[in-house]
Amino acid sequence: xxxxxxxxxxxxxxxxxxxxxxxxxxxxxxxxxxxxxxxxxxxxxxxxxxxxxxxxxxxxxxxxxxxxxxxxxxxxxxxxxxxxxxxxxxxxxxxxxxxxxxxxxxxxxxxxxx
Numbered sequence: 370x371x372x373x374x375x376x377x378x379x380x381x382x383x384x385x386x387x388x389x390x391x392x393x394x395x396x397x398x399x400x401x402x403x404x405x406x407x408x409x410x411x412x413x414x415x416x417x418x419x420x421x422x423x424x425x426x427x428x429x430x431x432x433x434x435x436x437x438x439x440x441x442x443x444x445x446x447x448x449x450x451x452x453x454x455x456x457x458x459x460x461x462x463x464x465x466x467x468x469x470x471x472x473x474x475x476x477x478x479x480x481x482x483x
Contacts, residue, residue: 388400
């Protein structure tokens with residue numbers, strides 16, 4: 370649980386004077402530096418964690434997008450069968466016509482029978 374501490378100037382001055390009285394003028398600068406280092410370390414760790422979470426989310430989004438793309442591409446790879454709407458309103462699938470056999474030459478029949 371993070372506490373939102375909105376300290377005004379008077380509150381900060383009170384805390385500083387209290388720390389000065391309790392800790393003394395010699396230890397206060399040293400403790401302030403240590404506190405600053407600790408806060409910097411916490412901030413860096415927080416930023417690193419946040420960056421890792423964002424990287425994982427991006428990676429998941431990329432994988433999901435790639436799967437959708439592959440699915441779309443695989444659907445489009447299937448040959449499309451054109452449909453033609455007949456005048457009566459009946460849907461007819463257009464299939465490729467079967468190859469026609471070459472017509473036999475009537476002269477060749479006559480030659481074979483003779």
